[in-house]
Every structure is written in C-alpha cells, then in structure tokens.
Amino acid sequence: MSEQRTVPNPGRLGPLFAGIWLFFLLNPLLEGWSHRDEASGVVGIVATLAFAAAYMSLWLRARADRLRLIESPPLRFSVPYLVVLVLLGAVMVASLGESGTAAIVYVAVSVVMVAPFRVAAPVVVLLVVGSLALGAVEDWGSQVSLAFGVMAASVAVFGMRAVMRRNIALLQAEQENASLAVENERTRFARDLHDILGHSLTVITVKAELAQRLLDVDLERARAELADLERLSRDALADVRRAVEGYRELTLPGELARARVALAAAEIDARLPNSTDEVPSELRELFAWTVREGVTNVIRHSGARVCEVTLSPTTAEVRDDGRGPSSSGSGSGLNGLRERAGAVGATVVTHALEPGFSLQVVRA
Known part of the structure; x- marks a missing residue:
C-alpha cells in the first residue's frame, strides 16, 4: 500500500x-x-x-x-x-x-x-x-x-x-x-554490506567445515583453523557494526568497495583484492586509510589508466601507471597517514615507477 x-x-x-x-x-x-x-x-x-x-x-x-x-x-x-x-x-x-x-x-x-x-x-x-x-x-x-x-x-x-x-x-x-535518497541509501548500504560480508562469510563457512573434518584427523591444525575462524568472525562483526553506525569509522572491505565505484566513475581500471582475511585486525583500519588516501590521489592527480591495490599481512600498496603526484609526497593526507602508521609501528613508503607511482604502508 x-x-x-x-x-x-x-x-x-x-x-x-x-x-x-x-x-x-x-x-x-x-x-x-x-x-x-x-x-x-x-x-x-x-x-x-x-x-x-x-x-x-x-x-x-x-x-x-x-x-x-x-x-x-x-x-x-x-x-x-x-x-x-x-x-x-x-x-x-x-x-x-x-x-x-x-x-x-x-x-x-x-x-x-x-x-x-x-x-x-x-x-x-x-x-x-x-x-x-x-x-x-x-x-x-x-x-x-x-x-x-x-x-x-x-x-x-x-x-x-x-x-x-x-x-x-x-x-x-x-x-x-x-524517497529516492532513501532508496539510493538502502541500495548503497546493501551493496556495501554484501561487499563487506560476502567473502568473509564464505571463508568462515569453509573454515568451519574444514575444522570439523580435522577434529578427528589433526587436532592441532583444527585448533589453528578455529582460532582463525574466531578472528575472521570478530573482524566481520566489527565491519558490520561500523557500517550500521553510518560509516563513522573506516573499514577495509568498505574502502575497497568504495574504491571500486570511484575508480570506475573515473574510468580507471581497478585491480583490487577480493579478500581482506589475511590482514591482521590491528592493521585493518590503517590499511583502509591507505586505500582511501592512495585511491584518492590516483583519481585526483595521476591521470592513470590502471590502479592496483595489493594486501598482505604486513603491507598495503596502491600503485598506478600515471604521472605520479604533483608534490614529493608531502601533502596533508600523506602526513596524516604517516602519523597513523607510526602509531602502530608501521612506515609509509612512496616511490616513483616507470611509469606511475607507488604508495606503501609497511609494518616489519
């Protein structure tokens, strides 16, 4: 009605x-x-x-x-x-x-x-x-x-x-x-929630099935899988809470989802990871800021055709094939990223490519 x-x-x-x-x-x-x-x-x-x-x-x-x-x-x-x-x-x-x-x-x-x-x-x-x-x-x-x-x-x-x-x-x-704004917000939230939880829930299901099979075969490995399952569940729950609270805090899956949309709008080929599961909980917010800062700079300054984001347990990198930033990595965004990285014992590394530019956040 x-x-x-x-x-x-x-x-x-x-x-x-x-x-x-x-x-x-x-x-x-x-x-x-x-x-x-x-x-x-x-x-x-x-x-x-x-x-x-x-x-x-x-x-x-x-x-x-x-x-x-x-x-x-x-x-x-x-x-x-x-x-x-x-x-x-x-x-x-x-x-x-x-x-x-x-x-x-x-x-x-x-x-x-x-x-x-x-x-x-x-x-x-x-x-x-x-x-x-x-x-x-x-x-x-x-x-x-x-x-x-x-x-x-x-x-x-x-x-x-x-x-x-x-x-x-x-x-x-x-x-x-x-009405259109509400409908658009519902659609955006549903899309972001799918991007945030889709892969995580799949991995959680697979790991739960694997841990159940390993209980009678390799108890130590089953314990390791269950511990990893607990971590993934907590990370997924934290991401959902932040999304429901209105994106007041950054989430790594959410930033990847928004980066995909922003790069597509800028007609830049986006090569983004499909999973964030291997990133430790204490680095997920920092890596989310890295993705946001790096992708923003690519869209604003690089004139690139391709942007690639890679993640590992210790590193987040955003690279492109454009002309690089207009300054030598001294913008306020990068300065803020350095402060956040320093707070968790990580460092920000920037260097020019041929062609392009690379922004890395690394924790040894």
Missing part, C-alpha cells in the same frame, strides 16, 4: 480565516430577520445559513485535499456541492431580493476553488455578465459593484490556487527526492 503524502504541520487557523469571509452573508441574514414574520424571511434565513454551511464544507474538503497534495477535488464530490450552492443561492435571491445576490460571489469563488481553470474561467465570465444583467430588475439599480466583487474575488482565488499549485509541485518534488 502506498503511503499517503501530506503537507507537514498544516496551519490550524485556515478555517477561521475562511469563516471570516462569511461576514458578507450578514446582509441577507439581516434582511431575512427584518421579514421574519413572513414566509419569505424565514426561507431566506434558512437558505442563507444552509448556504454558509455548504460553502464551508466545500472549502474544508478542498483544503483537506490540498493538504494531501491533491490539487483539485474529484468532480464526483465538488459538482454536487456546487449544484447545492447554486440552488440555495437562487432561493436566497428569490426570497430576499437584491441582498440575496451576495451568494453569487461565493458561488464564483467556489467554482474557482475546485474546478480547473478551463472550466472556472467561463463560469466566472457568465456570473459577471449575469450580475450586470440583474441591474435590469426594477428598483435594484446598477449591479456593477456586484460584478466587480465577483471578478475581484475570482481573480484573487485564481492567484491563490496558482501559488498552491506551485507549492504542491515543490512538496511533491521534495518528497520524491527524499
């Missing part, structure tokens, strides 16, 4: 502001009250109150639809309301005379509020012409002010709808972008 999209935190004063405009129905109400002893006055009062209720109901429904990012209410809902408003307005005019024509302005506003422009515009024109024609009724006088009121209110609501239409489009675009 698709999630219903809505405008967050809608204002609660909207109905109050809309209700204020019902002030202009006071004139027909007072006219009906002044003739409350006559049937026409009672009918006029009832029709006016019913008209106000129908108008507010339509306005509230249109507002609720726009809060759900629906630009126009469905016709099966709005047309009956418009028909009711027209009939009640006709009763107001018939029972209250000229004061009942105030309903025409509300009818025009209601049509503009719920109908498409191509429908609302001709209806408004007809209502303006009809208002002017009412000036021919005896003793009513000119209805230019009524026609102007219909036109001014309709133009104002047209403008409001245009603003709301743009706001709805912006909200829909923002929500679509947010």
